Amino acid sequence: MTIAKPNSYRSGPDERGHFGIFGGRFVAETLMPLILDLEKAYTAAKADPAFHVEMNGYLKNYVGRPSPLYFAERLTEHLGGAKIYLKREELNHTGSHKVNNVLGQIMLARRMGKKRIIAETGAGQHGVATATLCARFGLECVVYMGAVDVERQQPNVIRMEMLGATVHPVQSGTRTLKDAMNEALRDWVTNVHNTFYCIGTVAGPHPYPTLVRDFQSIIGNETKAQMQEVEGRLPDSLVACIGGGSNAMGLFHPFLDDPSVEIFGVEAAGHGLTQLHAASIAGGRPGVLHGNRTYLLMDADGQIQDAHSISAGLDYPGIGPEHSWLHDVGRVNYLSATDDEALAAFQLLSKLEGIIPALEPAHAIAKVMELAPKRPKDHLMVVNLSGRGDKDVPQVGDILKGKSK
Amino acid sequence: MTTRIDTRFAELKKQGRSAFVTYVMAGDPDPATSLEIVKALPKAGSDVIELGIPFTDPMADGPSIQAAGLRALKAGMTLKKTLDVVRDFRKDDNATPLVLMGYYNPIYIYGVDKFLADAKSSGVDGLIVVDLPPEEDDELCIPALKAGLNFIRLATPTTDDKRLPAVLTNTSGFVYYVSIAGITGAAAADANVVGEAVARIKRHTGLPICVGFGIRTPEAARAIAEKADGSVVGTALVDALKNSLDAEGRATAKTVNAVAELTAALAQGVRAAKQAAG
Numbered sequence: 304m305t306i307a308k309p310n311s312y313r314s315g316p317d318e319r320g321h322f323g324i325f326g327g328r329f330v331a332e333t334l335m336p337l338i339l340d341l342e343k344a345y346t347a348a349k350a351d352p353a354f355h356v357e358m359n360g361y362l363k364n365y366v367g368r369p370s371p372l373y374f375a376e377r378l379t380e381h382l383g384g385a386k387i388y389l390k391r392e393e394l395n396h397t398g399s400h401k402v403n404n405v406l407g408q409i410m411l412a413r414r415m416g417k418k419r420i421i422a423e424t425g426a427g428q429h430g431v432a433t434a435t436l437c438a439r440f441g442l443e444c445v446v447y448m449g450a451v452d453v454e455r456q457q458p459n460v461i462r463m464e465m466l467g468a469t470v471h472p473v474q475s476g477t478r479t480l481k482d483a484m485n486e487a488l489r490d491w492v493t494n495v496h497n498t499f500y501c502i503g504t505v506a507g508p509h510p511y512p513t514l515v516r517d518f519q520s521i522i523g524n525e526t527k528a529q530m531q532e533v534e535g536r537l538p539d540s541l542v543a544c545i546g547g548g549s550n551a552m553g554l555f556h557p558f559l560d561d562p563s564v565e566i567f568g569v570e571a572a573g574h575g576l577t578q579l580h581a582a583s584i585a586g587g588r589p590g591v592l593h594g595n596r597t598y599l600l601m602d603a604d605g606q607i608q609d610a611h612s613i614s615a616g617l618d619y620p621g622i623g624p625e626h627s628w629l630h631d632v633g634r635v636n637y638l639s640a641t642d643d644e645a646l647a648a649f650q651l652l653s654k655l656e657g658i659i660p661a662l663e664p665a666h667a668i669a670k671v672m673e674l675a676p677k678r679p680k681d682h683l684m685v686v687n688l689s690g691r692g693d694k695d696v697p698q699v700g701d702i703l704k705g706k707s708k
Numbered sequence: 709m710t711t712r713i714d715t716r717f718a719e720l721k722k723q724g725r726s727a728f729v730t731y732v733m734a735g736d737p738d739p740a741t742s743l744e745i746v747k748a749l750p751k752a753g754s755d756v757i758e759l760g761i762p763f764t765d766p767m768a769d770g771p772s773i774q775a776a777g778l779r780a781l782k783a784g785m786t787l788k789k790t791l792d793v794v795r796d797f798r799k800d801d802n803a804t805p806l807v808l809m810g811y812y813n814p815i816y817i818y819g820v821d822k823f824l825a826d827a828k829s830s831g832v833d834g835l836i837v838v839d840l841p842p843e844e845d846d847e848l849c850i851p852a853l854k855a856g857l858n859f860i861r862l863a864t865p866t867t868d869d870k871r872l873p874a875v876l877t878n879t880s881g882f883v884y885y886v887s888i889a890g891i892t893g894a895a896a897a898d899a900n901v902v903g904e905a906v907a908r909i910k911r912h913t914g915l916p917i918c919v920g921f922g923i924r925t926p927e928a929a930r931a932i933a934e935k936a937d938g939s940v941v942g943t944a945l946v947d948a949l950k951n952s953l954d955a956e957g958r959a960t961a962k963t964v965n966a967v968a969e970l971t972a973a974l975a976q977g978v979r980a981a982k983q984a985a986g
């Protein structure tokens with residue numbers, strides 16, 4: 304689809320939460336009043352300097368920001384092209400970018416007087432970040448996680464429980480992230496009076512895609528300033544993996560109106576795009592699920608299809624609505640990486656840089672391995688290293704020993 | 709425009725009786741048995757039929773209706789075949805109102821205009837689409853009203869007096885009051901609390917108010933029938949259906965009767981109610 308270029312790529316959404324045809328508020332009536340309250344609370348918080356002062360204090364001293372922008376010298380040499388920088392989100396407290404968003408939402412929940420927090424999680428990183436901040440602020444925490452993911456991300460399940468959260472393995476549907484989100488929505492409908500739903504990515508009903516994007520934009524804002532400091536200019540390209548798309552949106556959004564910056568999102572191609580995968584832009588079309596209209600994997604009858612990715616955090620049949628719009632208007636290029644490509648990238652980064660990435664950003668690294676060699680040595684490429692691989696060590700260890708697939 | 713829904717509620721009002729509304733999932737446990745069940749409902753005392761459109765991700769439904777949808781999908785049910793069930797049902801019954809209930813995505817993918825035309829010509833009277841609040845009225849509600857279908861909205865305990873007018877604005881046919889904040893199959897609300905909520909909504913609209921979620925027994929149906937213009941039973945019927953299936957989840961000789969018998973018992977409960985208020 305081609306759509307007239309907007310004056311700015313950063314002005315969305317409209318007042319009803321639409322990015323072009325995407326986004327919106329497709330939720331049960333029970334939730335609607337709460338979603339309107341959340342929008343009001345967020346608008347008020349954004350305009351309140353005290354909110355930002357408080358956030359910034361925790362971001363610095365609790366999360367450990369700013370995260371470094373690190374020149375990956377050996378990876379650069381190995382690939383022989385673009386100069387590669389890693390945005391080190393994996394060094395944040397709790398080990399991924401998820402904490403940036405959770406901190407913001409927990410601050411909002413506190414302002415709204417909500418005492419019970421629920422979350423869905425795929426890889427468990429969002430669940431761990433939520434459990435962590437609930438522990439810090441003395442809030443009850445309930446996390447929904449697909450039973451398949453509970454199995455393949457055991458270390459994170461143990462962490463959440465140690466932090467005092469209750470983890471519910473979800474047995475319905477495909478027993479992965481999509482079903483965890485269904486179950487979290489069911490809990491929310493049932494407990495609206497005291498419960499805040501802390502969504503882990505740039506999806507869900509308006510205003511979630513916007514507020515998660517805003518909380519994650521610290522990634523791109525820091526990157527801009529750090530690159531200016533070390534190289535004295537803008538980067539030439541950005542690469543990030545996409546599950547729902549929050550680490551990607553956080554990096555991309557501050558650069559959307561800088562036309563010289565090429566932007567690449569990397570979806571999970573699983574076993575390959577002609578087989579089971581989780582690449583909703585490459586293999587899906589616009590539909591409505593989980594509160595928003597966006598690209599989805601589905602059959603001819605509008606039934607949602609099973610996604611597959613080796614990475615629990617990317618194993619989702621949808622994508623945030625703003626990404627769908629950025630795809631349609633052509634501002635961001637969406638690529639995909641298979642399970643095998645991600646595994647190879649996982650090992651390469653571990654051996655060359657001494658950094659074990661999570662399987663999710665390993666997908667981004669996999670595409671850097673293709674893109675970087677084709678670009679000149681003065682090309683500055685930034686990859687979002689959205690999380691560390693500790694949680695994946697048992698799973699990848701088994702796969703490499705040929706024990707599981 | 710008068711639909712079968714309007715006509716039916718007007719008749720019941722004259723009789724001084726509250727409506728009994730039954731929900732079953734289209735295609736559960738297979739398309740042919742499902743048609744037989746739908747045909748059996750009016751004979752067993754159902755005044756209005758809600759027919760579920762199966763969907764893989766029913767966010768507002770509990771385990772029973774989730775499983776019913778998956779059984780139907782496994783048996784090859786689609787939205788098109790759901791409309792076929794309605795068309796076949798209409799061959800022998802031109803009076804019982806039939807409302808399709810489900811989620812927006814299958815309709816959106818079918819194509820809104822084509823869906824509305826096909827629904828109307830199949831004999832559908834109204835739509836309940838769980839994930840389309842008034843904020844998204846342009847999607848389906850307004851086109852449905854233009855196509856001559858009722859658009860029945862859910863009101864819930866969180867819909868306060870300030871919000872009710874927005875919810876009621878484009879609602880027609882009846883208002884579906886969800887008696888609890890929760891999903892289908894959850895615990896029932898107290899009939900007196902429901903009575904107060906119905907009275908509150910009545911201050912804003914002249915439409916009939918039907919109450920659903922959590923009604924499972926003839927006694928509960930009777931208690932609600934005394935407070936509202938209709939009571940909706942879904943999960944209990946779906947459970948009765950499920951309990952009649954064989955080990956592989958296939959229909960047995962008992963399946964249609966299992967649903968019909970519970971429908972008849974519930975209908976008696978509703979008919980035993982003292983005249984509904986208002």
Ligand SMILES: Cc1ncc(COP(=O)(O)O)c(C=O)c1O
Nearest residue numbers: 428546547548549550616663690
């Ligand atoms: C480290 C890491 N990166 C990326 C993701 C994918 O989410 P998103 O696309 O919202 O960044 C996850 C999700 O679990 C994650 O844990």
